[in-house]
Every structure is written in C-alpha cells, then in structure tokens.
Amino acid sequence: MSRTPVLAAVAGKVVALRDVADPVFSQGMVGYGAAIDPPHEVVDAVAPVGGTLLKLMPHAYVILTGDGVGVLVHLGLDTVRLEGAGFTTHATQGDTVTAGQAITTYDVPSVAAAGMNPVVPVVIMDEREPTNIDVAVGAGESVTPHQTLFTAER
Template identity: 40%
Template sequence: MPSPTPSTFPLIMLQVFSPLTGVVKPLSAVNDPVLAGEIIGAGLAVSANDTRIHEVCAPVSGRLLKVHPHAFLVFSATGVGILVHLGVDTVTLKGKGFTILKSEGETVEMGTPVIRWDPSVALEAGLDTSISVIACNVGNERITSDLHGAIEVGQGEEFFHVS
C-alpha cells in the first residue's frame, strides 16, 4: 500500500460563527494596526447594530484558554485558537462596561455567552466597538467566507471557515 500523501489526508475545516449580530467588515478596516495587519492571524470583524448591552458568544466550541474583560480565546478541537477581541483599545477601560460570564479553562459550546458588554461605555470614551474574530497564527489564504461587503450577520450565523 502506498504511503499517504498530503493530498490524501482529509481537509480539516473549522466553521467559525458570529459572536453577535452586526455588520461584517474586513479586519483591514479595524482601527488597530495589529488587528488590521493580521499580525495575530486572519479573520473578520463585526460591528454591532446598536449600543444595547450584548452577550458576546463563543464563535466555536472548545476550551477557554484566556478570558479578559475585553477579549477571550477559545481553543477548538481542530487545534485552532479563535480570538474574540471586543473593540479597539478597550483594555484602557479596565473592565468598565464588561462582565465576564465564563472562566479560563471552562469548556464552552458555540453560542455560549462568554462576556456581557455595554459598548456605550467604549463609545463614550471615543473607542471603536468593532469585534474582531481571529484565527490565531492562520494566514489569510486559509480563511474563506461568503460574507463580503457591509452585510449583516446574525449571532450564531456562519462567519468564516478555516481550512
């Protein structure tokens, strides 16, 4: 029997879902050079349609490796870490406007609320409230999405795939 070649291995694909309802935009449109430059990894961003308090949900099932008021990282069963970063420079708020609902080390299912966020606090501070969803250490060539342009996506709807 011939040894397997990379082309005979199954393609592992991870579906990533939107952590809240809003308008989709490319990471390049996020007002942060690290996120926009895809230094951490590739993905998409979503901007909430309103300033009500939101429950920001896990975009994939997995284990929470890190949880901060302004960001969390879910490690999926496929070995890809998905970072959800709430706003730009929101670390400067020192937790104001954020309520952590889950703890580091917990296992979550896709759609589980992880952080409750009042984006009006960030807006009052003049901060961008875009939520970046990033496949860590994954290049843009491995990200595919049917969402292009400023279209709305619902919380829990398919956002992008990682292959």
Template identity: 40%
Template sequence: MFGKLKSMFGGGGISIPAPVAGEAVALSEVSDPTFAQGILGQGCAIKPTVGRVVAPVDATVSMMFETGHAVSLDTSDGVELLIHVGLDTVMLKGAHYTPHCATGDKVKAGDLLMEFDIDAIRAAGYDTITPVVVCNADDFSNVSFKTGSVEAMGDLLTLKK
C-alpha cells in the first residue's frame, strides 16, 4: 500500500536493472543516430563484456527478433523496453546469436534471453554496444541511468511516473 502511494507521489520510481554486464554509457555515445538522438526512446547503452542478456525484470516478451539480435519486453509496470545487441547486427542474419526466448513468453528477472559471441560479431566488423531503451519514455516524467561499470541485474535505469 505505502509503496503504491510513494510511487504515485514521486518517491522511489521504477528500477530496471542492467540486462548485460559491461560499461554503461549515454545513448549519445552510440554511433547510430536512431539511438543517439533518442528517436526510439530514452535510456542508455552498455558496452558488453559478457555475451549473455538476461531479463532485467519480470516481463512478457513482446518481440524476439528473428535474427536474435534484439528483444523487446513489456513489464507489469507499463515499461516498453528494447534491448538491441550491437549496431547494424541485423545484417548478420542471426549468425553469432542464440535466442533463449520467443515472442509471447513470460520471463522472470534473471532469465536468459539470448547469448551472443562478442568476438565473432566484432570480427565480422560490427560494434557490440547494446542500447537499452525505454520506447514509451513519454509515459514517464524522468528516465535516469547509471554510467560506468555494471553487472547483469545491477542498477541501471530509474523511471519516474
């Protein structure tokens, strides 16, 4: 009860942990203008150090891309989250990606969503930076993020209604 009241009146907010370990940076540091200019939404990006993406929160997989390079999640808090591993990696047609979920799946925080081979993707000439974007950021008064080293399931995004 008090948690709901607190969130209604600006306290706390919604936490979205990091879906992958690495270094969190501002979206403006992503070389793709679609992400850098916030066209898809607000958030941050992670330069991954591990090729595993986990569900940061309990959610429904609204779309697991056929190529396995990206996944979008709908949370019970109303957050529409896109996790996009790498830039232009759709061109790899699924090579070096192993999805572990499908569109429509219900996932729990910490569930493995996909694995990817960082070295093979880089060797193919692609950047593995991973934007983590709140696609419906306009539904929130503020989207803030942590920068620097992050662990999977560690602090990353905070959203305020």
C-alpha cells in the first residue's frame, strides 16, 4: 500500500467533499478527497502532486503520479460551461509537473459573477473507499497552497 500526500491546490477554507453542492463530487462518483472554498480573488491553482499532467482543460486538470495515483482538481462547479473564460493555463497536457507548480490561474471573481460556485474539489480518481482518504485539514479550517490537504492510501 502506498501513501500519497496531496497538497491544497488553492488557498481557502476546507469543505468536506460530502458538502459540495454537486452530487458527482459529494457522492464520490469520481473519487474521494476534499474541497476548498477559495478567496474571491485571482489565484494560481497548483499541482497537488508531482507527476504527468494527464488531462488539462481550462477549468480542471488530472495529474498521474509515478505510483499510478490520479488526482483531479476541478476549479469551480459546472465551470465547463464557461468555455475557458476565467482560466489561464500555464502548462501543457503531457508535461511532467512538480507538486506546488502553478498549473492554472483561476479568476474566482469572474466565476462567481457568472453565478457559479467557485469551490475547488480535489479528489483521487476512481477511489471507491472514503476511508482511504486521511484528511489533514478539517472542514472550516484554512489551508494554503503547498500545505497537505489529505493523504491517500492505495
């Protein structure tokens, strides 16, 4: 079994994944982890783990670690509808990235002004056991980028 520390992708207040206002995340349909309610300012979203940038869309990205753990960062809920508005990417799909490296600049105020929830779920892809996620920062507590948000055991 491996232990993968997963860093906070953005600063903000931690939100329990079950409390995210989207059943895809709150019910663990794509995996388990935690979420962050970011400050209402322009922020850089960083790589929560090192590895290969497997998928990069303006509003979301997936990084695959060397141990085969996929970590999804989704910048806001339903933000795919913005078609890239409010997001500036700083990497290319297929890049090798390091934990803490800036991946996307996230314009939180513009997403909120569009009427969308800016919360940032960070999940282990296809994790079916919520008990395999050891949350390091509790719901309602503040977290900063580069701080361990949770550890995944696989």
